[in-house]
Amino acid sequence: MLQRINPEHLLFLDIETVPQYPSFDQLDETTKQLWELKSKYQRKDDFTPEEFYDRAGIWAEFGRIICISAGYFTLKNDVRHFRVTSFHGEEKHILKEFGSLLQSHFNRPYHLLCAHNGKEFDFPYIARRMIIHQMKLPDKLNLFGKKPWEVPHLDTLELWKFGDYKTFTSLKLMTHVLGIPSPKDDIDGSQVRDVFYDEKDIDRIIKYCEKDTVAVAQIFLRLRNEPILKEDEILSV
Template structure:
């Protein structure tokens, strides 16, 4: 089935998130209490709510998006296969609006699909929740209300790799390793994004990391289809 998909109709993406404030103490009292309750199951008695706060970016209610990277295949006459990558970053509202505009202007038709690794569990709902929090109307590709499962325009490379084994989880780093794809985790990984953003203020490193993940998602789909992997000269950063 996936071998029949037109690659030009797929928008590959990845997001990077951080806690909504740098420090737990920056939250108001109510939000601190809500975070303490929300994180209780994960942290148990091993960490205080404040010590666990650097992981708050995982939840859309306590985090924010600092980068969305997207990639798509474009068949130019000079190069039959070119993968274009670009990123939206800085202010979250601007990130979300720019991403929405891209969906509406270039990926809004029925044939278009969104693709991410673990996207159905993380990227897609996270983006949708942050849009609603900022009172941004959901674009059609993210509005799943009333849609039947086969009508949802999302591809998930993790789901494809599960082959029906719903208890199975494989990280992007592990998948790239076993499939012989260059690792996107050669500089930082997800656990370091918060520190790089707030302490180092190195958004460029985060953008590079996010774009590498997006390219890796495309590479995984190519491998699952039995296609040849992208070469460096086929990837264009715009």
């Protein structure tokens, strides 16, 4: 199946998210109550809603996107490159620019989106935030009425499961076991909130997001038993 897919028809992506506000105190009372209910199962008795708010970025209802990195393969005169670009700034701007990319360059029936755990996180998160901002969903994110085999999404985590639904394998673990240079050589997802709100270092987050996007593409190549990208084949645009 994977061998039949033209790598140039894939758009690889990764998103970085943070809580909508720097601190729990900035939420209105209704949102505080809703957050308490939403996070109750995950918190159990170990954390108060306020203590747990640092993790609010993983829920689209309480978080927001601060970066989307997207990458794609190009092949010209038998020379392969992987180009990666990032969208950042105000969330609505990020979503608008990313939506425009999908509609203008990845809108054909054979185009697919690919991410690690994308079906559970990246793809629905982007779609939900677009709906919240009253934006029209690009065709590649609008799954209403689609049959499972019509969904234009590829998930490297799902591919690695081989039908096993009992386990989660992180991007870092997959790159390690597959012999791919680790993208987690600076920060990890748990630190993005602090780097964004406290250190105000969006460039560091963009670099991290782009490395994850490259890692997803590398995993795709390894799952096809193909050579991974060399450093000089990766271009940031």
